[in-house]
Amino acid sequence: MTKRKTPFSFQIRIIHRYLGFFLAGIMFVYALSGIIMVYRNTDFLKTEVITEKKLAPNLSELDLAPIFKKGAKVIKQEGAVLYLRNGNYNQTTGVATIKKMQLPFVLDKMEKLHKANTSSPLYFLNIFFGVALLFFVFSAFWMYAPKMPVFKKGMYFAVGGVLLTIILLFI
Structure with missing residues (x-):
């Protein structure tokens, strides 16, 4: 056999x-x-998380950049407190309050x-x-098998998927 x-x-x-x-x-x-x-x-599905850090006093905006990351730009200053996009920093005490949006x-x-x-x-x-x-x-x-009708129809779908992807890449 x-x-x-x-x-x-x-x-x-x-x-x-x-x-x-x-x-x-x-x-x-x-x-x-x-x-x-x-x-x-966006803030979709995110919740605000607030943390406090004790930093060295009298830090500059450049020194705060690694801590506050993208929100390190100073918006306003009231006395010794610098207000940033995502928190604040007290130049006298060195206490920073950092607001961060996090996913679950x-x-x-x-x-x-x-x-x-x-x-x-x-x-x-x-x-x-x-x-x-x-x-x-x-x-x-x-x-x-390439001779089957389902294969030929599948090729049309494959070409359609490639074309759609190329179009979406350049929009």
């Missing part, structure tokens, strides 16, 4: 299917964090996962996920 060889396209379908099931959770996290990141320049803990962690770079151990997960998504892209073209 001769053993029949499984077609390559069938093997790709199996890998595609089980890799899809395996990555369903991480795809959910990336999708949700990607949607939330669209609103990162879980959403903040999801956003950090989405933005991980080589200085974070999470970047291995990002690379794995990116490679897996590339596999999904290319394996989709081996799911069906």
Whole structure:
């Protein structure tokens, strides 16, 4: 009895299917964090967190920049108190009140996962996920034989997706 060889396209379908099931959770996290990141320049879902820090007295606006970050521009000064966009600083006492808008803990962690770079151990997960998504892209073209109507229709959708992406990139 001769053993029949499984077609390559069938093997790709199996890998595609089980890799899809395996990555369903991480795809959910990336999708949700990607949607939330669209609103990162707004206060959507964020709450105000106020912290007080004891700093050295008589710091200049330049010295305050690393502490207040983007809100380090002095708006006004009343006596020894400098009022900044996201807090205030008392030049006499050195006490700084910093206001920061933060996402809830879980959403903040999801956003950090989405933005991980080589200085974070999470970047291995990002690379794995990116490679897996590339596999999904290319394996989709081996799911069906090129002679099948569903493959031809799928090619129209693929071209449409590429064109839509190119158009959106230049808007």
